[in-house]
Amino acid sequence: MSSLSYLRRRAINGLMLVLSYGSALLGVAMLLLILLYTVGRGAAAINWDFFVRLPRPPGETGGGIANAIVGSFIVVGVASAMAIPVGIMAGIYLSEFGRGRFASVVRYFADVLNGIPSIVAGIVAYAIVVLPMHGFSAFSGGVALAILMLPIITRTSEELLKTVPGTIREAALALGIPQWKVTIFVVLRTALTGIITGVMLAVARVGGETAPLLFTAFNNSFLSLRLDQPISTMTVLIYNYASSPYRDWNEIAWGAAFVLIAIVLIVNVVSKLFTKTKYAL
Amino acid sequence: MAKKLVIEHLNAWFGAVQAIRDITIDIEENGVTAVIGPSGCGKTTFVRCLNRIHEVVDNAMVSGRVMLDGVDIYSKTSDPVLVRRRIGMVFQKPNPFPTMSIFENVAAGVKLNGVRRKDRIADTVERSLKSAALWEEVKDKLHKPATTLSGGQQQRLCIARTIAIEPEVVLMDEPASALDPISTARIEELIQQIKERYTIVIVTHNMQQAARVSDYTGFFLLGELIEFDRTSDIFTNPRDKRTEDYITGRFG
Ligand SMILES: Nc1ncnc2c1ncn2[C@@H]1O[C@H](COP(=O)(O)OP(=O)(O)O)[C@@H](O)[C@H]1O
Ligand SMILES: [Mg+2]
Numbered sequence: 001m002s003s004l005s006y007l008r009r010r011a012i013n014g015l016m017l018v019l020s021y022g023s024a025l026l027g028v029a030m031l032l033l034i035l036l037y038t039v040g041r042g043a044a045a046i047n048w049d050f051f052v053r054l055p056r057p058p059g060e061t062g063g064g065i066a067n068a069i070v071g072s073f074i075v076v077g078v079a080s081a082m083a084i085p086v087g088i089m090a091g092i093y094l095s096e097f098g099r100g101r102f103a104s105v106v107r108y109f110a111d112v113l114n115g116i117p118s119i120v121a122g123i124v125a126y127a128i129v130v131l132p133m134h135g136f137s138a139f140s141g142g143v144a145l146a147i148l149m150l151p152i153i154t155r156t157s158e159e160l161l162k163t164v165p166g167t168i169r170e171a172a173l174a175l176g177i178p179q180w181k182v183t184i185f186v187v188l189r190t191a192l193t194g195i196i197t198g199v200m201l202a203v204a205r206v207g208g209e210t211a212p213l214l215f216t217a218f219n220n221s222f223l224s225l226r227l228d229q230p231i232s233t234m235t236v237l238i239y240n241y242a243s244s245p246y247r248d249w250n251e252i253a254w255g256a257a258f259v260l261i262a263i264v265l266i267v268n269v270v271s272k273l274f275t276k277t278k279y280a281l
Numbered sequence: 282m283a284k285k286l287v288i289e290h291l292n293a294w295f296g297a298v299q300a301i302r303d304i305t306i307d308i309e310e311n312g313v314t315a316v317i318g319p320s321g322c323g324k325t326t327f328v329r330c331l332n333r334i335h336e337v338v339d340n341a342m343v344s345g346r347v348m349l350d351g352v353d354i355y356s357k358t359s360d361p362v363l364v365r366r367r368i369g370m371v372f373q374k375p376n377p378f379p380t381m382s383i384f385e386n387v388a389a390g391v392k393l394n395g396v397r398r399k400d401r402i403a404d405t406v407e408r409s410l411k412s413a414a415l416w417e418e419v420k421d422k423l424h425k426p427a428t429t430l431s432g433g434q435q436q437r438l439c440i441a442r443t444i445a446i447e448p449e450v451v452l453m454d455e456p457a458s459a460l461d462p463i464s465t466a467r468i469e470e471l472i473q474q475i476k477e478r479y480t481i482v483i484v485t486h487n488m489q490q491a492a493r494v495s496d497y498t499g500f501f502l503l504g505e506l507i508e509f510d511r512t513s514d515i516f517t518n519p520r521d522k523r524t525e526d527y528i529t530g531r532f533g
Contacts, residue, residue: 176366
């Protein structure tokens with residue numbers, strides 16, 4: 001090979017390296033920008049009261065977003081209670097028993113559902129829960145988020161269960177363990193750390209949703225623990241307060257954004273730790 | 282000696298491909314029966330039919346009879362789960378449960394079959410690991426992941442896991458083929474030690490191994506049983522030309 005083509009190849013190699021490093025750097029920079037900006041703007045609003053007090057009317061200082069933090073946990077909790085068990089069971093069905101046409105249809109629907117815009121999940125929850133119940137409610141918000149979580153959890157569980165080698169299933173069956181126990185206590189257990197990670201990421205993802213909550217969970221200026229009443233959530237609060245004309249409300253929106261990001265980061269880090277346990281597959 | 286397994290006209294398929302044809306053979310109780318033959322001749326499929334694990338593969342099919350103590354394990358009323366509790370299996374590649382500790386691996390069979398009492402489970406684990414000649418090496422790290430063991434240790438763990446449920450028959454599919462010579466020797470020693478208590482069927486493509494460990498040997502070729510006899514007769518005085526060719530290394 002001629003040395004000219006070697007030089008040329010080295011030059012292209014160098015150029016490509018710079019380009020790919022640059023792109024990676026850009027990605028990291030965006031994340032850092034978001035983090036720094038949110039911390040910079042939001043940290044000032046954070047103090048003890050911010051977590052335990054209710055919002056004050058514009059013009060009055062102090063107050064907090066306790067209702068929104070509690071509300072977010074309730075709505076996401078309702079969504080998780082519905083979507084996690086159903087999603088994991090659907091994943092088990094697809095991975096362990098899903099051979100025929102019905103399974104392909106379920107898989108296809110899950111993929112389509114995975115791609116629908118989150119606001120559509122909101123409209124559906126509005127139609128099937130808010131209208132019949134004659135009012136906004138924490139429950140309807142949970143349903144909207146569950147619709148978004150379900151396909152993610154289903155498909156992640158399926159994929160992770162499929163990574164469990166067939167030899168493990170056979171080893172368990174050969175011990176005279178009934179099929180359902182093999183599935184739950186051996187196969188599911190083998191994939192569990194991965195599934196927990198997937199579930200946590202799905203939870204973190206829907207925890208940041210706003211659009212589907214606007215006309216389901218709606219809003220509430222007071223602390224509410226009731227599932228049949230409108231409820232405040234951090235994301236909707238951020239949406240309302242950030243777009244309001246009041247400066248102190250804008251500040252509260254930044255503070256809430258900071259809390260939200262912190263929670264999402266914590267969930268991400270914890271789920272990473274989970275995958276690093278010594279028993280991971 | 283009594284016949285533990287009586288196999289009559291056994292056929293097995295993967296979809297349209299027939300892997301074994303019309304196998305008829307008796308397995309003696311408390312003996313070691315070796316199954317030898319070149320790769321792809323159906324040895325694995327044959328033993329997998331004996332504990333009804335062949336049928337868990339998609340499109341797999343079986344016909345014929347396998348009588349365990351006189352009762353057909355393929356009869357309509359026979360429950361494969363109960364069959365597998367009586368006929369255990371050690372696979373070619375060590376396959377411990379990766380997310381379980383050494384202890385949990387051995388305990389899995391009894392625990393998931395409903396034994397609750399902690400002391401009974403612990404006894405079973407210790408006894409099985411001792412039988413599998415692994416106890417001394419692992420007794421101080423029972424709660425470490427099974428995957429931290431070497432390949433040879435993992436295979437002995439799988440043997441311990443199998444005998445923990447106290448099967449009557451132990452099927453072994455080339456249990457030493459993935460192991461080094463020292464680990465292989467230990468497994469062979471182990472087979473000698475446990476054979477009084479179990480009926481053993483061992484697949485091997487290593488003829489010295491068959492000669493060393495077994496009382497009876499069956500030679501398979503292209504899915505058919507060519508010859509079955511006492512191991513000493515098969516190796517010193519084979520009746521079929523193809524058996525002779527195989528054991529003298531002329532093919533396979
Ligand atoms: N999962 C499978 N699907 C289809 N054919 C298979 C499968 N497993 C084995 N076979 C075929 O069945 C025949 C017997 O295989 P096997 O019992 O594994 O032989 P051996 O253990 O003697 O090497 C071979 O022809 C092999 O190609
Ligand atoms: Mg084989």
